[in-house]
Amino acid sequence: MNTESSHRAQPSRICQVGLGFVGNAVLRAFAARGLDAIGMDIAPEKVDALRAAGYRAHLATEPQWREADLFFVSVNTPADTAHKSGYDLRALLGALSSIAEVIRERKRRRIVVLRSTVSVGTTRDFLIPHLERQSGMAAGKEFGVVSNPEFLEEVNAEKDALSPPGVVYWASDEETDRAFVQTLKAFEAPFMRYDTPELTEGHKVMNNLLNATVISFFNEWLLHIRSHADIPLPKLQEMFYGVTETAFAKTRKKYGAHIMGAWGGGCLPKDVDAALTQASLSGDELPLTRAVKEVNEKMKAAGEDVRAFSEAKFSKIKGKRA
Numbered sequence: 395m396n397t398e399s400s401h402r403a404q405p406s407r408i409c410q411v412g413l414g415f416v417g418n419a420v421l422r423a424f425a426a427r428g429l430d431a432i433g434m435d436i437a438p439e440k441v442d443a444l445r446a447a448g449y450r451a452h453l454a455t456e457p458q459w460r461e462a463d464l465f466f467v468s469v470n471t472p473a474d475t476a477h478k479s480g481y482d483l484r485a486l487l488g489a490l491s492s493i494a495e496v497i498r499e500r501k502r503r504r505i506v507v508l509r510s511t512v513s514v515g516t517t518r519d520f521l522i523p524h525l526e527r528q529s530g531m532a533a534g535k536e537f538g539v540v541s542n543p544e545f546l547e548e549v550n551a552e553k554d555a556l557s558p559p560g561v562v563y564w565a566s567d568e569e570t571d572r573a574f575v576q577t578l579k580a581f582e583a584p585f586m587r588y589d590t591p592e593l594t595e596g597h598k599v600m601n602n603l604l605n606a607t608v609i610s611f612f613n614e615w616l617l618h619i620r621s622h623a624d625i626p627l628p629k630l631q632e633m634f635y636g637v638t639e640t641a642f643a644k645t646r647k648k649y650g651a652h653i654m655g656a657w658g659g660g661c662l663p664k665d666v667d668a669a670l671t672q673a674s675l676s677g678d679e680l681p682l683t684r685a686v687k688e689v690n691e692k693m694k695a696a697g698e699d700v701r702a703f704s705e706a707k708f709s710k711i712k713g714k715r716a
Contacts, residue, residue, distance in 0.1 A: 409462035419551035434459035494528030505538040517591035538570025543598035656693035
């Protein structure tokens with residue numbers, strides 16, 4: 395991953411495709427950062443609301459959005475247990491079909507920026523082939539593709555869109571990379587470039603699942619502690635906040651992200667076992683904590699490449715501490 399870029403190119407016209415809570419916030423952020431941006435959606439009420447607020451927005455049937463150079467696509471991808479990817483891609487593929495029509499016009503080289511959450515492999519296996527079939531053009535040559543997931547909390551969407559923690563992306567080619575970085579440098583956020591779209595996809599999904607896991611961890615222990623002691627919620631809240639001040643997982647930024655194999659030592663194994671024993675004997679359940687142990691057991695049988703990587707990394711860390 396490359397975290398630094400310094401490119402120069404001409405300012406580009408942006409179209410924000412999809413004006414739900416994400417696209418709405420992103421369009422407002424583009425305007426606030428002084429970028430030449432318009433919005434596009436198939437829903438009249440979303441377009442009308444943005445127009446009433448003073449932003450440029452158009453329906454998919456109107457021609458103005460087709461003049462953009464970069465199309466930022468933020469279309470909802472609901473979970474779908476029947477699809478190989480795990481997501482319902484119909485709305486996203488529909489939006490890409492509309493953009494492919496613009497690419498097919500061959501007026502100039504366009505860039506499609508994919509921001510919707512998708513599973514690992516979706517960009518390469520489904521989205522790029524769809525764009526190529528519908529446009530008759532080759533990705534990375536006649537048009538550019540960027541995988542660039544967004545990181546917005548729904549209740550803070552506008553704030554997060556205006557000041558993102560970073561710009562995570564993969565670009566299909568260097569020309570696309572230059573234009574994309576030139577466009578988003580106005581946000582003054584660090585660029586984190588990956589060399590495959592699978593890594594950007596994995597980054598976004600893991601980001602969301604880590605958020606969900608942290609919330610569920612505290613929820614699990616809220617239920618567990620209250621089953622053993624009548625502690626007022628304000629006191630529990632105070633304790634939970636205290637945990638975030640002392641747990642290495644919270645105080646050390648990359649704790650747990652090092653590929654170090656299974657955890658061990660004198661504290662973690664015994665404390666996990668003790669918690670599970672107490673829960674079992676009292677008729678309680680700690681499913682997330684139990685899963686933590688099960689995953690660790692699986693890591694003990696990890697492949698040789700993981701063991702070799704973790705041993706080399708651990709040796710390097712020990713050498714720095716010596």
